[in-house]
Amino acid sequence: MIPFIAKLHARPGKEAEAQAALHEAQQRTHQEPGCHLYALHVEDTDPGAFVMIEIWESDAAMDAHVASPHIQALIAKSGDLFEGDGPDILRLRALPCGDSGKGELRP
Numbered sequence: 001m002i003p004f005i006a007k008l009h010a011r012p013g014k015e016a017e018a019q020a021a022l023h024e025a026q027q028r029t030h031q032e033p034g035c036h037l038y039a040l041h042v043e044d045t046d047p048g049a050f051v052m053i054e055i056w057e058s059d060a061a062m063d064a065h066v067a068s069p070h071i072q073a074l075i076a077k078s079g080d081l082f083e084g085d086g087p088d089i090l091r092l093r094a095l096p097c098g099d100s101g102k103g104e105l106r107p
Contacts, residue, residue, distance in 0.1 A: 001036060003055050003094070004062065006087040010048035011080070018081040021074055022050060028070040034061025052087075 010018035022040050029038045034057035043049035056062040065071060078086065096103035 001055050001057060002059065002062065003037075003053070003092040005090045005092065006052040006054065007090075008050045008052075008078075008087045009046075009083045010050065011083055012048070014081050015048045018048070018050065021077065021081055022052070025070050025074045026052075028068070029065060032061070032065055032068065034058060035065065 008018070008022075019040075019042070026038055026040050029035055035054075036057065037053060037055035039053045041051045041053065043051070054062075056065065075086070094104035
């Protein structure tokens, strides 16, 4: 299992529209093979700062996700909704320590 974090920032005034687009993608992503977690969050102090916490079965599952029609549709309209050239995506590797149930993300 591979955790990822994707960070996006909505353009000013586009926060609600950006959230709606992310929710639409989230609902479809939950049906994808290999998706163990795809959870949208927003920063408490910045309603335009979105963070998606993801856990994928494999790199191949993540690659298929990025190539899926609903993510390609989100990418196509992201220039109008989000700042920058796309999401900052971090591929993570757990460094568990302490309580085995609390030391790493698990689906």
